[in-house]
Amino acid sequence: MELAEIGLVGLGVMGSNLALNIAEHGHRIAVWNRELPRLPEFIRDAGDLAQHIIPTETIEQLIAAIKPPRAVILMIPAGAAVDEQIGILKPLLGEGGLIIDAGNSDFRDTVRRVKELEGSGVTLVGMGVSGGEEGARHGPSMMAGGERSAFARIERIIMDIAARTKDGEPCAAWLGPDGAGHFVKTIHNGIEYADMQMIAEIYGAFRDGAGLKPAETAEIFKDWNTRELDSYLIEITARVLSAVDKETEKPIVDIILDRAGQKGTGLWSAVEAERLGRPASVIEAAVGARVLSSLKDEREAAEKAYGLGKPEAGAFTKNDAQLLEHALLAGKVVAYAQGFAVLAMASRMFDWNLPLPTVARIWRAGCIIRSQFLGTIAAAFEGPKVDNLLMTPAFIDIMKRSHGALREVVARAAQAGLPMPALSSALAYFDSYRQGRGTTDLIQAQRDFFGAHGFERIDQPGAHHGIWGISEMPATPTPGEKA
Ligand SMILES: NC(=O)C1=CN([C@@H]2O[C@H](COP(=O)(O)OP(=O)(O)OC[C@H]3O[C@@H](n4cnc5c(N)ncnc54)[C@H](OP(=O)(O)O)[C@@H]3O)[C@@H](O)[C@H]2O)C=CC1
Ligand SMILES: O=C(CO)[C@H](O)[C@H](O)COP(=O)(O)O
Known part of the structure; x- marks a missing residue:
């Protein structure tokens, strides 16, 4: 029997499609799944x-079916399952073995696993894969981390199966050592959360502020997809909004429960961003919105207690489509600026030397956040080095012409009681970021008052303290008494 070039564990949604993609490119692949009945089903569907x-029925058979030195892709849930499979594979693979963890693992786990495998003869590549079921089958975007030489062993297969941009560039790259690939995938997903939440808020403006039917909103999103917002998420939003439920003949969104799921990558993005001192407030707002959405019973009780806001007819109208388009564009710029600022900081902190233009380039096709906008980001990062995307000439131009729309939309939504947590936080970040003198002078004074934490002065170097002692404070008059 001709041995396989590579093996794969986990014939779920992603694993089975990735295996078919690899096979379609003429690479021989051995596969194994924990639950055996999945195997014949998969082979039947493979045509x-x-x-x-x-197909192999035991992990030992899988290993025996791969050409040495052996490489095995894991496409299984992040966490304990990955540790368990690495534990099983390590002794079986032996010297020169390579494990590619292609699930959505926490980069901290990947860093730990790379260390734990040191000296064992087995190497780990942590590779984020994006594109969902269709991407895995016909071309995902792939973000790899680990030893460069280890990635080189599978590079040909990865480049063959990757998505390609219109100009034919493969959307896959080795991005840096140990956890770099999984970190970039985590931030990709964080941005995905932010994008999706802002789109949902705009859908809310059309539904609750303007009284539009899903099919009418779908037409607007379809139109937006021909301009700057052109992206996969806008495209599928238009398709989702025009879909009808077969049983009820109602728009399908109208019968879907408003309770969002999440598996962790959005939360990790927000937490890592804060840890790195580069807050990703739009991602945080998006995670928070999903969490709040899950408290359906509490929200219903609160609606009974307070009543709804007043999304009076006219908070928005169909004629506000252009205003809402520009507001979404401004929010999107801020969310991506935050995400890339986190990547830049992580690169510095972990010594990864992440190539930011490459990250933007490999997100242009295949992945869930793919868009033409990422081409503009890649070009912006190829110019003079800046700390934040908001400081590149191209994005200064976009924000100058669109932040007014964001302000108008957030203000009108606030007046009408329409929740826009992500768009509001994008606006707040933008206004805080561009304010040369903010209001944390007061926070520093308060900290020094209650904890003698000290503060810097604008006119003298060094650390200082205020004279806050009770004896120096003017007495507080009692009510009715003259000061
Ligand atoms: N779905 C998506 O759009 C995307 C998912 N991902 C990531 O890809 C990974 C796989 O996701 P997906 O394909 O959707 O998941 P599925 O639930 O469809 O499949 C999971 C697979 O993992 C196997 N598995 C589960 N636990 C173990 C274990 N302890 N040991 C061995 N095999 C195990 C399952 O086998 P069994 O049949 O025996 O249960 C199954 O084959 C996850 O990390 C996910 O976050 C990444 C990008 C997109
Ligand atoms: O990685 C992905 C896309 O890039 C997955 O679709 C991801 O699992 C979606 O995340 P969540 O379930 O938390 O919404």
């Missing part, structure tokens, strides 16, 4: 591609 696939 002609089955000739490039070796």
Whole structure:
């Protein structure tokens, strides 16, 4: 039997499609799944591609079916399952073994696993894969981290199966050592959360502020997809909004429960951003919005207690489509600026030397946040080095012409009681970021008052303290008494 070039564990949604993609590119692959009944089903569905696939029933058979030195892709849930499989594979793979963890692992786990495997003869590549089911099957975006030489061993297969941009560039790259690939994938997902939340808020403006039907909103999103907002998420939003439920013949969004799920990458993005001192407030707002959405019973009780806000007819109208388009664009710029600022800081902190233009380039196709906008970001990062995307000439131009719309939309939504947590936080970040003198002078004074934490002065170097002692404070008059 001709041995396989590579093996794969986990024939779920992503693993089975990735295996078919690999087979379609003529690479022989051996596969194994924990639950055996999945195997014949997968081979049956593979059709002609089955000739490039070796189905195996035990992990030992899987290893025996791969050409040494052996490489195995794990496409299984992040966390304990990955540790368990690495534990099983390590002795079986032996010297020169390579494990590619292609799930959404926490980069901290990847860093730990790389260390734990040191000296064992087995190497780990942590590789984020984005694009969902369709991407995995026909071309995902892939973000790899680990030893450069280890990635080189699978580079040909990865480049063959990756998505390609219109100009033919593969959307996959080695981005840095140990956890770099999984970190970039985490931030990708954080941005995905922010994008999705802001789109949902704009949908809310059309539904609750303007009284539009889903199909009418779908037409507007379809139109937006021909301009600056052109992206996969806008495209699928238009398709989702025009979809009808077969059973009820109602728009499908109207019968879906408003309770969002999440598996962790959005939360990790927000937490890592704060840890790195580069807050990603739009991502945080998006995570918070999903959490709040899950408290359905509490929200219903609160609606009974307070009543709804007053999304009076006219808070928005169909004629505000352009205003809302520009507001979404401004919010998107801020969310991406925050995400890339986190990547830049992580690169510095962990010594990864992340190539930010490459990150933007490999997100242009294949992944969930793919868009033409990422081409503009890649070009912006190729110019003079800046700390924040908001300081590049291209994005200064976009923000100058669109932040007014964001302000108008957030203000009108606030007046009408329409929640816009992500768009509001994008505006707040923008206004805080561009304010040369903020209001934390007062916070520093308060900290010094209650904890003698000290403060810097604008006119003298060094650390200083205020004279806050009770005896120096003017007495507080009692009510009715003259000061
Ligand atoms: N779905 C998506 O759009 C995307 C998912 N991902 C990530 O890819 C990974 C896989 O996701 P997805 O394919 O959606 O998940 P699925 O639930 O569809 O499949 C999970 C697979 O993992 C296997 N598995 C679970 N636990 C173990 C274990 N302890 N040991 C061995 N195999 C195990 C399952 O086998 P069994 O049949 O025996 O249960 C199954 O084959 C996750 O990390 C996910 O976050 C990344 C990008 C997109
Ligand atoms: O990685 C992905 C896309 O890039 C997955 O679709 C991800 O699992 C979605 O995350 P969540 O379930 O938390 O919404």
